[in-house]
Amino acid sequence: MDTREYGEVGAKRRQGKTMNSASHDVHADDGGAFLMPRHSAKILSVRELAPGITHLVLEDAYVARHAAAGQFINLYTNDPTRMMPRPFGVSAVEGDAITLIFAVVGSGTLDFSRLRAGDSIDVLGPLGRGFDMSRSARYVLVGGGLGIPPLLYAAQQLMARSDADSLALLGYRDIRYADSTASRYCDAVRSIDESEGNVITLLNRHLGGLDGDECGEGKSGETIILSCGPHPMMKAVAQWASAHAIPSQLSLEARMGCGFGSCVACVEDTVEGRKKVCMDGPVFTADELGWAV
Amino acid sequence: MMESLQTDPAGTGMRSEASGEEGRSPRAETPGTDEPHTGWRHGTVVAGVRWKNPVGTASGTFNLAACGRYYDVSAMGAISTKGVSPVPWEGNPTPRTAETPCGTVNAVGLQNPGVEHYLIDELPKLKALGATVVTNVAGHSDDDYAQVVARLADSPADMLEINVSCPNVSHGGMSVGTDPLALFRLIGRLRSISDKPMVVKLSPNVTDIVEIAKACVDAGADALSLINTLVGMRLDINTGKPILANNTGGVSGPCILPIALSFVWRVRQALPNIPIIGIGGISKGEDALEFLYAGANAVEVGAASLLDPVAPLRVAHELESLLDSRPQLAEKLEKGMAW
Numbered sequence: 001m002d003t004r005e006y007g008e009v010g011a012k013r014r015q016g017k018t019m020n021s022a023s024h025d026v027h028a029d030d031g032g033a034f035l036m037p038r039h040s041a042k043i044l045s046v047r048e049l050a051p052g053i054t055h056l057v058l059e060d061a062y063v064a065r066h067a068a069a070g071q072f073i074n075l076y077t078n079d080p081t082r083m084m085p086r087p088f089g090v091s092a093v094e095g096d097a098i099t100l101i102f103a104v105v106g107s108g109t110l111d112f113s114r115l116r117a118g119d120s121i122d123v124l125g126p127l128g129r130g131f132d133m134s135r136s137a138r139y140v141l142v143g144g145g146l147g148i149p150p151l152l153y154a155a156q157q158l159m160a161r162s163d164a165d166s167l168a169l170l171g172y173r174d175i176r177y178a179d180s181t182a183s184r185y186c187d188a189v190r191s192i193d194e195s196e197g198n199v200i201t202l203l204n205r206h207l208g209g210l211d212g213d214e215c216g217e218g219k220s221g222e223t224i225i226l227s228c229g230p231h232p233m234m235k236a237v238a239q240w241a242s243a244h245a246i247p248s249q250l251s252l253e254a255r256m257g258c259g260f261g262s263c264v265a266c267v268e269d270t271v272e273g274r275k276k277v278c279m280d281g282p283v284f285t286a287d288e289l290g291w292a293v
Numbered sequence: 294m295m296e297s298l299q300t301d302p303a304g305t306g307m308r309s310e311a312s313g314e315e316g317r318s319p320r321a322e323t324p325g326t327d328e329p330h331t332g333w334r335h336g337t338v339v340a341g342v343r344w345k346n347p348v349g350t351a352s353g354t355f356n357l358a359a360c361g362r363y364y365d366v367s368a369m370g371a372i373s374t375k376g377v378s379p380v381p382w383e384g385n386p387t388p389r390t391a392e393t394p395c396g397t398v399n400a401v402g403l404q405n406p407g408v409e410h411y412l413i414d415e416l417p418k419l420k421a422l423g424a425t426v427v428t429n430v431a432g433h434s435d436d437d438y439a440q441v442v443a444r445l446a447d448s449p450a451d452m453l454e455i456n457v458s459c460p461n462v463s464h465g466g467m468s469v470g471t472d473p474l475a476l477f478r479l480i481g482r483l484r485s486i487s488d489k490p491m492v493v494k495l496s497p498n499v500t501d502i503v504e505i506a507k508a509c510v511d512a513g514a515d516a517l518s519l520i521n522t523l524v525g526m527r528l529d530i531n532t533g534k535p536i537l538a539n540n541t542g543g544v545s546g547p548c549i550l551p552i553a554l555s556f557v558w559r560v561r562q563a564l565p566n567i568p569i570i571g572i573g574g575i576s577k578g579e580d581a582l583e584f585l586y587a588g589a590n591a592v593e594v595g596a597a598s599l600l601d602p603v604a605p606l607r608v609a610h611e612l613e614s615l616l617d618s619r620p621q622l623a624e625k626l627e628k629g630m631a632w
Contacts, residue, residue, distance in 0.1 A: 034308040035362045038601035081394040257390040258599035261359030265390040
């Protein structure tokens with residue numbers, strides 16, 4: 001078979017600016033090559049980070065090379081009767097090692113939590129449109145609960161940048177499982193649990209100017225909020241950001257059927273109609289979602 | 294020399310894992326590479342339309358912008374596109390999908406940007422790539438179907454597939470496809486609008502599939518595709534409520550394979566000459582071959598494509614090898630005949 005025609009069209013398509021131009025039609029370094037299909041990856045370690053929360057590391061050179069912060073990968077369980085993909089935001093990349101952090105919420109995540117070093121698992125990705133971190137800015141990473149892991153990867157990438165700062169504002173139900181990791185990457189980390197408040201409390205406290213902006217303005221004057229967490233939390237964050245004239249990007253979670261744009265199961269209403277979370281997102285701006293006030 | 298070839302040294306139409314990250318071998322200088330070729334050894338003919346190989350993508354599980362990034366879609370026997378309606382449809386609320394052992398239950402509700410968008414965007418792109426295109430037609434009413442078929446009548450689509458079997462829309466879809474008289478009237482009307490090879494996609498949610506199939510053939514259908522999904526549902530035992538916002542959905546995946554085979558076989562027994570596209574739970578070459586032995590002239594891969602984007606092309610390659618050792622079957626398919 002001959003793939004020249006696709007190569008040409010693929011290359012042309014990449015030149016077009018779309019809503020997804022940020023990081024979704026990625027792998028420019030591959031020219032017109034096809035993306036890696038579903039493939040096997042080796043598990044390097046699996047441990048319980050906190051009760052009910054699993055920290056899984058797998059070896060995948062392709063994902064490691066291409067994953068942008070905010071993108072996700074599909075995992076497929078080794079039980080052949082459980083066919084659907086489970087999408088997880090990439091939490092860290094070190095060498096060829098990909099870290100995922102997730103809660104055990106059902107049969108699929110239970111299967112993954114029981115994997116051991118040396119096991120193999122099927123992977124597809126990286127998938128979706130990640131955070132746009134192209135600007136020189138102070139990035140405020142607003143995470144809630146199990147939405148925090150993708151922000152850790154954003155923090156990891158920002159740490160390597162001389163033109164960007166990062167402040168993490170993290171909200172937990174109880175156990176502050178990600179604070180120590182976030183502290184390794186971020187310029188400052190502030191967290192809160194439900195006994196005290198939520199991420200809006202933190203935003204008011206550290207960004208709202210109520211008690212002075214103790215975390216500083218950063219090297220550049222611009223502030224951008226990147227957020228991931230429960231849907232209602234992100235809506236509140238988007239509205240807070242909008243009220244304070246701060247642009248925000250929200251990484252949505254959705255029940256997905258394929259994860260790469262074919263099945264149209266994981267849609268979200270946007271100002272341009274129903275968009276696929278897996279392919280047009282998972283990261284959308286507050287303006288795209290119509291969540292800005 | 295195109296970049297795309299470099300990670301496809303085996304010429305399979307998709308990225309090979311073995312080609313690795315750094316190990317992209319420069320493609321050997323091959324004389325005559327300007328001539329497009331497909332390299333398939335075993336094609337099939339469905340209602341006069343030649344497919345490069347007997348494997349297509351099933352409607353609703355293929356999106357060019359998504360799948361075209363993973364493989365050479367023109368290498369498929371045919372691409373059956375997502376159902377198109379006269380105007381954009383926004384589909385059902387979410388959740389739209391639920392898991393079931395060896396399958397999925399979905400209720401997307403035919404969200405699509407409408408036939409005008411399809412004619413400007415997806416169809417020309419697919420044809421420019423060299424794909425054989427089966428355009429799936431959806432509607433809420435007979436007038437809807439007629440309007441879409443009229444718009445497609447002089448389009449470059451190779452075949453039309455009339456979707457009278459979607460279980461997830463309130464009007465049209467399955468409500469037409471389960472009533473032989475209503476179906477006869479609709480297909481007869483569409484037949485008068487377009488001479489394009491017309492496939493009718495049948496629902497398994499009927500008492501007598503043969504009666505339905507005969508109504509389509511009597512009304513002038515050129516071919517049948519079967520089966521669409523089976524009506525099903527899952528409930529959340531914590532809330533006691535259906536998982537899907539639509540309550541019920543369509544079951545697909547390997548769990549429906551034996552059911553689909555029995556439908557194809559029954560229709561083939563009753564109608565020896567009508568071309569049949571077999572669909573339902575195909576995830577490997579052996580499954581496709583089983584459908585050919587049940588009487589299908591071609592097959593389409595559906596749910597498996599959602600679990601690995603390159604699944605349809607992989608199935609096509611696997612079937613190719615299986616047909617190598619079955620020359621009689623391969624010869625019949627090439628002549629437009631079923632087993």
